[in-house]
Amino acid sequence: MKPVPALLALEDGTAFRGTAFTPAPFTVAAEVVFNTAMSGYQEVLTDPSYRRQIVCMAAPEVGNYGTNPEDAESDRIQVTAFLVREAARRPSNWRARRSLAEELEAAGVPGVEGLDTRRLVRHLRDAGAMRGALSTEVLDQAELRRVALQAPDPNGLALVDEVTREAPLELEPDGEERFRVALYDFGAKRNISRRLRRLGTRVLVVPAATPAEQVLAWEPDGVMLSNGPGDPATVGHGVRASAELLGQVPVFGICLGHQLLGQAVGGRTVRLKFGHRGVNQPVVEVASGRVAVTSHNHGFAVDADSLPASARVTHRNANDGVVEGLECLDVPAFSVQYHPEAAPGPHDAHPLFERFAALMTGQRRR
Numbered sequence: 171m172k173p174v175p176a177l178l179a180l181e182d183g184t185a186f187r188g189t190a191f192t193p194a195p196f197t198v199a200a201e202v203v204f205n206t207a208m209s210g211y212q213e214v215l216t217d218p219s220y221r222r223q224i225v226c227m228a229a230p231e232v233g234n235y236g237t238n239p240e241d242a243e244s245d246r247i248q249v250t251a252f253l254v255r256e257a258a259r260r261p262s263n264w265r266a267r268r269s270l271a272e273e274l275e276a277a278g279v280p281g282v283e284g285l286d287t288r289r290l291v292r293h294l295r296d297a298g299a300m301r302g303a304l305s306t307e308v309l310d311q312a313e314l315r316r317v318a319l320q321a322p323d324p325n326g327l328a329l330v331d332e333v334t335r336e337a338p339l340e341l342e343p344d345g346e347e348r349f350r351v352a353l354y355d356f357g358a359k360r361n362i363s364r365r366l367r368r369l370g371t372r373v374l375v376v377p378a379a380t381p382a383e384q385v386l387a388w389e390p391d392g393v394m395l396s397n398g399p400g401d402p403a404t405v406g407h408g409v410r411a412s413a414e415l416l417g418q419v420p421v422f423g424i425c426l427g428h429q430l431l432g433q434a435v436g437g438r439t440v441r442l443k444f445g446h447r448g449v450n451q452p453v454v455e456v457a458s459g460r461v462a463v464t465s466h467n468h469g470f471a472v473d474a475d476s477l478p479a480s481a482r483v484t485h486r487n488a489n490d491g492v493v494e495g496l497e498c499l500d501v502p503a504f505s506v507q508y509h510p511e512a513a514p515g516p517h518d519a520h521p522l523f524e525r526f527a528a529l530m531t532g533q534r535r536r
Contacts, residue, residue: 173189173190174189174194174195175187175188175189176189176194176280176282176304176306177304177305177308177314178202178224178282179311179315179318180293180300180301180315180318181315181318181319182297183311183315184293184297185314185315186285186286188253188285189282189283190280191257191283192281194280194306195305195306196280197304197305197306198280198304199303199304200222200301201299201469202226202290202299202301203220203223203294203299203447204225204226204291204294204295205226205228205447206228206291206448206450207228207229207447207449207515208449209229210513210514211227211232212238212241212242212273213242213243213359215247215248215252215274215279216243217243217248217359217397217467218243218357218397218398218399219248219357219359219399219426219468220248220467221248221357222250222322222329223399224253224302225249226253226285226287227253227254229254230287231256231258232254232257232270233269233270233271234261235265236262236265236267236268236269236270236273237261237266237269237270237273238266239267243359243360244333244359244360246277247273247277250280252282253281253282253283253285253287254281254282254285254287255283255288257271258270280306299444301319301324303317303321305317324441324469325401326401327404328400328401329357329400330356330399330400331379333356334377334398337377338374338375338376339374340372340374341363341367341372341374341375342372343369343372344367347371347372348370348371348527349366349369349391349527349530350371350389350392351366351372351393352385353366353374353376353394354376354385354393354396354411355375355377355378355396356378356396356398357426359397359511360513361511361512362394362511363375365523366394366523369523374388374390378398378405378408382410382411382415382418385411385415386418386419391419392419392421392530393415394424394427395421395422395424395426395428395430396424396426396427397424397425398425398426398427401441401470402429402433402470403433409433412430412431413434413435416434419530420503420530420533421501422522422526423504423506424505424506424510425468425506425507425508425509426468428472428505429470429472431496431498431503431505432477432481435477435478435481436478436481437473437476437481438472439470440470441470442468442469442470442471444469445467445469446487447468448465449463449512449514449515449516451464451466451508453485453486453488454485454486454487454488455485456483456484456485456486461488463518464508464510464516464518465508465509465512471493472507473493474493479499480499480500481496482497483495485506485507492507494508502529502533504529510522
């Protein structure tokens with residue numbers, strides 16, 4: 171197949187050229203972000219938190235082990251487009267069912283290779299994540315920049331309703347039932363419910379707009395607030411439900427759920443310059459100084475100075491000091507900005523699920 175030229179133009183006028191490795195023509199526009207993971211690209215592609223984002227992988231070759239149905243974190247590819255230095259044509263793994271190109275093609279999602287991804291990552295790190303347009307049809311830099319500027323501003327972008335489920339789903343525990351947990355689906359990765367079920371948890375996955383009283387009527391032992399895409403300041407129904415649940419049952423928030431808990435206790439969220447996306451982010455537990463290497467995907471964070479005295483910061487990012495965890499001092503609730511369920515990523519933070527189980531067990535005894 172003859173290479174088809176592709177152009178990426180950022181809103182600040184910077185441009186990058188490459189070639190399409192999926193069928194053309196196409197023209198798309200969205201926020202452009204980068205991920206520093208060396209593997210886990212299928213989980214990245216299917217993570218609902220990447221909804222409406224053009225994702226650039228920092229690893230030089232992507233697609234080596236192909237894709238398979240078991241590793242998807244949702245029922246579809248969520249990214250707007252995928253940028254790599256080089257896409258592996260022939261996957262080498264016994265679990266592979268498709269190549270990276272075949273997976274993207276089946277979803278109708280553009281893939282472009284041959285860009286100087288190192289330069290793109292450095293530019294986004296220095297200038298910040300920004301909107302961009304990717305095209306095989308519009309190859310004039312100035313014209314494509316105008317397309318980029320027409321994309322929605324990430325600040326104030328509401329995306330949760332695009333990824334949440336429409337009706338509740340009840341999942342059986344693995345083995346003997348120990349707990350009942352209501353999982354708010356703000357764009358939940360599948361591995362969250364897997365981790366809960368392995369603890370012997372019956373999980374009720376509920377739509378993002380489910381009122382707190384409806385969740386409490388199911389009589390859960392705890393509530394999980396999931397990850398999800400977009401600006402957390404737009405998820406008002408999630409903040410209200412979180413506030414109403416505090417003190418009723420133990421609450422555990424992950425990523426967007428962490429940001430919603432921060433707002434529920436009276437704090438505010440801010441947009442980061444380029445965010446944290448990858449599986450190699452060091453997080454420090456404030457009380458012990460212990461460091462965990464963790465999986466991240468977020469462009470917003472809780473402002474520590476906005477938190478009330480009833481909440482305290484429990485974890486910070488070792489690189490830039492961003493708040494990575496908080497806990498309430500007056501009610502059983504805590505949250506982390508990163509992904510303890512991993513998928514992809516290291517498993518350093520898996521014990522947080524046991525902490526949640528202990529919290530639920532403690533509440534039962536009262």
